[in-house]
Amino acid sequence: MYVSPGKAANIFAGDVTGRARAALHFAAGPLEYDRRDTGAQQRIVAERFAGEGWEIPRLLTEMRTAEDFWFDANAQVVMDTWSSGRVVLLGDAGHCAAPTSGRGTSQALIGAYLLAGELAHARGDHTAAFAAYEDAMRPFVTEHQAVGREGAERFFLPAPTQEALDMLAAGAPEGTRAEAVRLPDYAVR
Structure with a gap:
C-alpha cells in the first residue's frame, strides 16, 4: 500500500489464479467526465498520480492496457427512507x-x-x-x-x-466501534 496526502494505492491478490489487482484512490469533489470514455478516465487517474513514487509509475503504465479497468466514486448512500x-x-x-x-x-x-x-x-x-x-x-x-x-x-x-x-x-486501540447487535427471534408462531 502507498499513501500520500489525498491519494492512496494498493496492490492485492485478485483471485485464485494469483493474478494481482491494483486500486488507485484519490480525494476529489464531483468530477466531470464521460462514463463511456475509458481513455479520459485513465487520463484523470494519471494526472492525479503524476510524479508519485513507489510502484505508481508501473501501475499507471499497466492501467493503460488493463482489460478490466474500472473508474467510479467511492461513496456513501444516505437516504431519508429506504x-x-x-x-x-x-x-x-x-x-x-x-x-x-x-x-x-x-x-x-x-x-x-x-x-x-x-x-x-x-x-x-x-x-x-x-x-x-x-x-x-x-x-x-x-x-x-x-x-x-x-x-x-x-x-x-x-x-x-x-x-x-x-x-x-503502546498497543492502544484505534477507537473503532464494535457494538454487539442483538437480533430479534422471529420464531414462527
Whole structure:
C-alpha cells in the first residue's frame, strides 16, 4: 500500500489464479467526465498520480492496457427512507456505509434478516414491515455510516503524527466501534 496526502494505492491478490489487482484512490469533489470514455478516465487517474513514487509509475503504465479497468466514486448512500410503495432497499443500495468502513456485508446480512423477520411478523402488511425494518436497522446503519466517514478521513491522511505512532506502539486501540447487535427471534408462531 502507498499513501500520500489525498491519494492512496494498493496492490492485492485478485483471485485464485494469483493474478494481482491494483486500486488507485484519490480525494476529489464531483468530477466531470464521460462514463463511456475509458481513455479520459485513465487520463484523470494519471494526472492525479503524476510524479508519485513507489510502484505508481508501473501501475499507471499497466492501467493503460488493463482489460478490466474500472473508474467510479467511492461513496456513501444516505437516504431519508429506504422504502417507497412495495419497494424496499437493502444493503449498499439503501445504506452503504462506504468502502472504508468494512461494514457493508454485515449491514446487508443483518438487514436481510431483519427485513425477512419483519415481513413474516407483519403477516402481509408490507408497509408495517418496512417501517419496523427501518426502525430496527436505522441506528445500526447510522453508527456504521459514521465509521465509514471516519475511515475515509483516515484513508487520505498524510504521514501519521507522532501521537498516532505512540498509540500504535503502546498497543492502544484505534477507537473503532464494535457494538454487539442483538437480533430479534422471529420464531414462527
